[in-house]
Amino acid sequence: MSVLQLTLLLSLTIALTPAERTEGIKYEQNWKVSTSTWEKSIVAESKEYNSMVCSLKCHNSNKLCNSFHFDKESNTCVLANIKFMEDIQEEESMLVFLKADACLGYEPDKNETVFLVGDGSNNRAQSYPFEFPLPTGFSVFRQGGVALLNGIIYIYNSFTHKCFSNVGGNWELLTKCVNRQRQYASMTTVGNYIMIFGGSLGSNTFFNTIERFDGVTWTTLANGLTYARVAHCNVAISSTEVLVIGGYHTPYNYTTYISAMEKYDINGNHIETLPSMELARAISGCAVYNNEVYVTGGLSSTYRTGMSSVEVYNIQAKQWRAANNMKRVRWGHDLHVFNGKLRVFGGGDAVAKISMEEFDGINWIEDNTNLSKPFYRGGSIVIPLN
Known part of the structure; x- marks a missing residue:
């Protein structure tokens, strides 16, 4: 050697x-x-x-x-x-x-890392807490989506309208990408597909269309959202159904916040309009935890500088309730079940963008470690390590 x-x-x-x-x-x-x-x-x-x-x-x-x-x-x-x-x-x-602390504290039930790509310039990609090969060449990233399908990570950069995949630790530019350029859409894995909902192109064009990716081709579905949305969030509740939550509605004017939550299937069929949140919210975080949907923070017509409040929807009872507030006001953050607990990543002001909080079932506890880069209005996924 x-x-x-x-x-x-x-x-x-x-x-x-x-x-x-x-x-x-x-x-x-x-x-x-x-x-x-x-x-x-x-x-x-x-x-x-x-x-x-x-x-x-x-x-x-x-x-x-x-x-x-x-x-x-x-x-x-x-x-x-x-x-x-x-x-x-x-x-x-x-x-x-x-690096002596590379895997300190690793436990068998804590074997996940989160991969995040934040909005902005200077390559805002990062991983926490374990090292993950990061993509290069993102002079600017704008939220399109990040999703995991069959062990492969997919990134849609809506600023450049380009898609990337990670196979074997190597990033590749894909020749086929989302059919319609759409910024601040919502993208998630639902069963055997990645689905992307709504989004916008500038301030005067909002979309209600849905596209579906099978690992090879993006297909624009014949069915769409009941109305256009942007800066909303979505969560899969089964291998065939997904919830679309909150966001903005009216082009030209980002003050029309949405409180509605709707259920769709993998073919884009509108299955059901579910009870609305107490507050209309946009650029909030959402995740399914213990068969309930948690929606955290965001902006609203009442709280234009951000919220720390949390609403919880019980899927079986079809009812919303309030949970304890996060420690910080956050918007443009992400929410995941991470190593078995709810954890919020970034969003909000300069301090909040590099911070994290974990939910212990009652209260939110701010982590004593920070993200390596600010995270805001981007895309992220949790990656299992085994």
């Missing part, structure tokens, strides 16, 4: 004894190790989907692995167990970067 500069992530969750620390098990950043030591320290090599999976394989090997290298060009994951660091000559060394 030639002298290389490798990026290695240390994946340790076991408390280290002082003796182990002095022997160099807990490494610092930018140490040097010889290529021969690295080759002698390798314990396993395999083809993996991405660097997150490689990191978890190192974690799950317990003491057999304390570092790894993932080659994204060949999708090769190499696990190693380095016993010591060396004082060697520069020409005989390779640079080793060990």
Whole structure:
């Protein structure tokens, strides 16, 4: 092996004894190790989907692995167990970067990462808490959608009207994309399809159309929404049904907020108009949790500077109720069930855009860690790591 500069992530969750620390098990950043030591320290090599999976394989090997290298060009994951660091000559060394907290705190029931692409310039893509290969070349991203279908991530950038997919950790530009350019639509996975609803093109063109993607082709359905919507949200409640919630309605004027919630099937048929929310909301977050639909924050005609309030819809009882407010006022955020709990990501003012909150069943608790980049009016998905 030639002298290389490798990026290695240390994946340790076991408390280290002082003796182990002095022997160099807990490494610092930018140490040097010889290529021969690295080759002698390798314990396993395999083809993996991405660097997150490689990191978890190192974690799950317990003491057999304390570092790894993932080659994204060949999708090769190499696990190693380095016993010591060396004082060697520069020409005989390779640079080793060990990030000691890469997977600290990992637990078997907490094995998800969230991938987010926020509205704006300078590539607002990020992942939390585990590393995920990020797309490049997004000079500007505007909300179209992010969805996961059959293990493949799809991104629709409505600003450039281009679609991307992630297969094996590599991003590819797709030749086929959403038929109609539509900004601030809602996009989600429903069963074996990705569906995109409504949206706009400028301030004077709002759409009520629905498109469906089967993994190969986007098809504009014959049926559409009962009326045009933009800045709404949607959640799948089964493999064939989806709810479309809130948003704006009237072109030219973004003050016509919607409180209505409607149910559609995968063919775009309007199944049912359900009870409306207490407050009409746009650019809010929504998710299904414990057979109930949670709708968080957003803007309304009454609260034009954002809300922290939360409404909950019981699917079986067909009734809305109020839940405790979030800690922060948020709009343009996303809401997901993440490692078994509701978690809100970003949105709102400059501080809120990099913050997160988790719902403990009663109260919202603000996380003591932040996102690496602001997240606002974008798209996001939760990715299982196994």
